[in-house]
Amino acid sequence: MQIRHIFVLIISILLLVNALPTKSSKSYTIPLKKKRISNSLILHYASGPSNAINIKRATNVSLSDEFSHDDAYFCEITLSNKKFNVMIDTGFGDFIIPSVNCNSTACENKVKYNPVNDTTFRTRNKTFGYVYFGGYVFGIRGTTTSMNINGYNSGLNNDTGIIGNSGLDFGLVDVLPNNFEFDEFDGILGLASQNELVIQPEENFYENIQEDFSDPNQIFSLKIGREADGTESELTIGGIDQSKYTGELFLTEVVDNVYWSIRLDGFSINGISLDFQGRIGKIVSGLSPIIVPFDDAHKIYQQIHNATDNDGRFTMPCENEFKVKIKISSVDFDIDLRDLIDVQQLNDQQICNNNGWILGTTFLKNVYSVYDGSNHKIGIAKLNKSIT
Ligand SMILES: *[C@@H]1O[C@H](CO)[C@@H](O)[C@H](O)[C@H]1NC(C)=O
Ligand SMILES: *[C@@H]1O[C@H](CO)[C@@H](O)[C@H](O)[C@H]1NC(C)=O
């Protein structure tokens, strides 16, 4: 059989934790993949569930990317009526936006925030810095109540009458890593349930959702599209878009106070269950691959014909066909083969956590997911295949 192309499987190696040289809170570094994105955004607004009192209207935000290799998912927000594109990252607890003072090369083509123009801006008189996507982010912190995402005004709490809370805590970035230079998004909106990257954070985006909505609407939901199928992506804040999935929403316990990490009950390839015990999967919408420790990757590739391991970089003939399922909450979720193959390569990195898996958008494209920090649950359902 002639092997025309060698693809690098996207189930891959590595994970590097605690890369911060300082003694501040835990951080992690992940290899950067260049992201191609669209600047065209289709936003639609729909009224949400009205079963709870005092809730803001649930908001649908649709994310699309025209060049799209399903690498990153974005939406438009406004800060004091100025538009910014932000990448949605469930594996990140901060909200960062380039500041007007940013001189980094990566800031050159970004929309920048000038606090002078935002009457709701309050300085926190604090600097911050941490590692994100393989580079250092530095800047100053502030709060705002002017952040609006398709009708949802984060940190304002005006609908509930709790006016005058501290607003949305965010970072005005003065130094942005070069890795972001070619990304068309300006900032990053973290959806993790807390911000552990800065000292004494005020409320982050998810904590504001918890303030703004009543239980059971203190949630957000994600439907991640696949370019090959032309399917759309959607973030729903304060609700669940029930048309996007079929069958039951299977609830599973969140096992971390900060990140959306869940227990993985099993993994199978071509019907063969691999004995991975006690694996924890952290859902990270800001990354595309499923990232697993080397030993796990090795066991997975042993099940694939003619896969070769070159120092942790696995390749295989592209004609290969195999079926992958990830079991969560005792339910098998199929992972589409097309999502598992990628032409890009990941850098070799050191492994330091044998139980930690990262479930990037390779995983998320195959499910509908709901994030409920108030009840420590993530709901996962099978996608409604008849919608786009
Ligand atoms: C989101 O939009 C879809 C239509 O595009 C609608 O059916 C659904 O009810 C909306 N969901 C929410 C929570 O607003
Ligand atoms: C923002 O503020 C600066 C300085 O006051 C001003 O020059 C600029 O025109 C303002 N921009 C907008 C969009 O209002």
Ligand SMILES: *[C@@H]1O[C@H](CO)[C@@H](O)[C@H](O)[C@H]1NC(C)=O
């Ligand atoms: C920041 O510093 C200024 C000037 O010292 C002070 O007026 C303000 O209250 C401080 N703000 C915060 C949030 O500490």
Ligand SMILES: *[C@@H]1O[C@H](CO)[C@@H](O)[C@H](O)[C@H]1NC(C)=O
């Ligand atoms: C709350 O909403 C009312 C009416 O919509 C507005 O007049 C008021 O300024 C808002 N409060 C804040 C803190 O923005």
Ligand SMILES: *[C@@H]1O[C@H](CO)[C@@H](O)[C@H](O)[C@H]1NC(C)=O
């Ligand atoms: C950006 O450049 C200006 C002028 O060269 C300088 O004054 C300022 O300190 C720089 N800002 C940062 C964050 O390095």
Ligand SMILES: *[C@@H]1O[C@H](CO)[C@@H](O)[C@H](O)[C@H]1NC(C)=O
């Ligand atoms: C799946 O999507 C189709 C087309 O939008 C819709 O008619 C159907 O009701 C949806 N199924 C569920 C279970 O919501």
Ligand SMILES: *[C@@H]1O[C@H](CO)[C@@H](O)[C@H](O)[C@H]1NC(C)=O
């Ligand atoms: C594996 O490689 C061998 C030798 O090159 C070839 O004969 C065989 O067909 C390949 N199997 C698969 C599943 O690609």
